[in-house]
Amino acid sequence: PAARELTQNPLQKTWEPYDNGLPAGHSAQRGVCMTNCPTLIVMVGLPARGKTYISKKLTRYLNWIGVPTKEFNVGQYRRDLVKKYKSFEFFLPDNEEGLKIRKQCALAALNDVRQYLSEENGHVAVFDATNTTRERRETIYKFGEENGYKTFFVESVCVDPEVIAANIVQVKLGSPDYVDCSNDEATEDFMKRIECYKNSYETLDETLDKDLSYIKIMDVGRSYLVNRVMDHIQSRIVYYLMNIHVTPRSIYLCRHGESELNLKGRIGGDPGLSVRGKEFAKSLAQFINEQNIKDLKVWTSQMKRTIQTAEALGVPYEQWKVLNEIDAGVCEEMTYEEIQENYPLEFALRDQDKYRYRYPKGESYEDLVQRLEPVIMELERQENVLVICHQAVMRCLLAYFLDKPAEQLPYLKCPLHTVLKLTPVAYGKCNHIYL
């Protein structure tokens, strides 16, 4: 039989086979999802061990790289069911009523997981609960097997009392559970809550759990035990978890100073800074000095305008080609009017789906995200960093930190001569201030 004809998708510029004028299903787009079946990530650990922090961060990362992910926090289900939290006694191991409700919540959450993964096209579900007994974990594992999910456990183990105390202060004191308590009362109650779990806590064991797939994180990332990584997505998850840290730091994002082509309303190219752009570079230098940042790393793209901006700072900087602005292909150095005139169809398509739209012989925002992933990974490893980049690039990075979905990403506001300072706060979200 003759090979099928190929047609080029006008939006994404990808070649797809078609049968009788309709797209056929034989090729797979290399999206980032490389799992054949959905994955269920199960958090394990005593309270105040960072499980929810990890869940939220992991969910944000996976969604950003294009893997539809959702977290399910059993504590939230409990809060919705038991309107008012009274005390730690709810969690006592012999509290029949409490146990019943908690099991009910876990099952409700698992049911929602099933709906998300099997009916709503979710790829990964993060089940956030203590899951501290082997029995509970077996129940969840069986649930995964019955539904055709791969299960991966993420356990956080920490015995450092300072870390635990800090967690409690940062997150628990502000919890809806303790809205009517003083800080001391809340802390005391929470410590007793942790005690309720300790006696029945069965940590993941090298021998007893040797057939499970898991990562055990010890002491906030000092060491890791990784067992039976099954597939690509688990490998990526492990790599990500091994690179994140909780040391306080700030990330500064800004664009290059105004460029000569900016002045002419032209996109792309490799122009130098305008007069005002050079002034911005000087102001940036002053701002950075005033901030008195410890061990600041400065990153630029390999385009002249970001490098010129960094030069004004008078400090060492690193050039990353992957930070280059989105490649506008045949539309490079054109004004939007010229594009509309010369490529009206392209112009319209871009407005239809700005995230997936790929310039002819150029890139899409979706391509940009894939190319920027190593930057995000390294930003996670680093501490204080200033990234001098470009509009589309900055939007992608910002979307990662602020957990913005693909539809909003291409419209995030990233004006020239504005620095966004991101400081991670509580559950992984970032505050940002325009300066």
Place this chain on the structure above:
Amino acid sequence: AWASYMTNSPTLIVMIGLPARGKTYMSKKLTRYLNWIGVPTKVFNLGVYRREAVKSYKSYDFFRHDNKEAMEIRKRCALVALEDVKSYLLEECGQIAVRSSALKIVLHWGILTLKCVSFQVFFVESVCDDPEVIAANILEVKVSSPDYPERHRENVMDDFLKRIECYKVTYEPLDPDANDKDLSFIKVINVGQRFLVNRVQDYIQSKIVYYLMNIHVQPRTIYLCRHGESEYNLLGRIGGDSGLSARGKQFSQALKKFIEEQEIVDLKVWTSQLKRTIQTAESLGVLYEQWKILNEIDAGVCEEMTYAEIEAKYPEEFAMRDQEKYLYRYPGGESYQDLVQRLEPVIMELERQGNVLVISHQAVMRCLLAYFLDKSADELPYLRCPLHTILKLTPVAYGCKVETITLNVEAVNTHRDKPSLNSHHLPSRQSPVRMRRNSFTPRASADTVKRPRHHSLGSKPLHLLGPLPSLE
């Protein structure tokens, strides 16, 4: 010395483990990977030093822990090796030295001296208690070792197992809970079933850990080929997104037949997002995945031109490319060096996978091949990857066996050899190749920065041909 982002100071990787635990296998593979991504790395294998010192190996008695004379020799070898390591890292601007040895006593002494010279030390321990794996290792690698020139297989196995017993007496595995909790290391257990990772300090250690966690030793085959001959190939034009020529379509059919005959279990097929590779895959009638990062090298302003047209329109660019083909970046396009960085996720995924057929392009295939066959950056852009030819790669012992299969469908030749020295008669000033930005103007403009360039992540540190030029 130049500044490099990836490591502030050089790194010494120390392999630990009983014999036949895959230390040398991991050392060599890791070294190959690091060199490919642009981190100069070298292996220092104590066994080699020992064989230099003790010309003829007699028996496992040499390795008994109470054999004082032998111990002295081994200690001296270790110290010589350490001196070589120091000189590689300091004087030859190497970044990573991988030491393959099982002798831990000398290690501590060595580590102390090295720490004085501010190296990062990262341990890689391989622990294995599966006797089948160990026996298989011995058979595959040790039997053909220079230590056992003409021995009968059983004698070799026997002697080697006794050798292992000698080490077991004094073997102290890394202990993360007590003695070794401040060391940076990864413990690989039972060939990658489990890993223990402690105190990863920097970017390069994190990459090493990720790499070691993704490799496996299951037998499998990787097939590399280019798309069938394209319309542009026929016209001698580079780049673009043309479809297959008639002969190209013929090749696709022949490829389909070849793949069927190979009877490969669970074959994955990958293509780029350019039409010609997809058309080639379509003929196979199987599921395939498209990767944008497998697209051919972007020739920027030279896209869709013939070499003659490029030489006429951009003579200096044309000449520069022949001078330093690996580093040379097309204006508005890419270099081979950029390609390697772009292809790294493909290599990582190839390591994870089993049987894969990658249908790609000339420059891309050269980069992938260089990784598997451990070719240097100088050789990479000149590797032969003709059209209508499949390279079948099978991992074997410490390396890769490669079989070339021509499918007897005629095609044009797209290979250009490296011309003889300075055949373009370029003035012998410093090559401006290094100053190439992602720029549309073939030359750097007047007010380009004068600060020495820092290297972006993953870029190969430049051979130090001389000081970077100032531009005025």
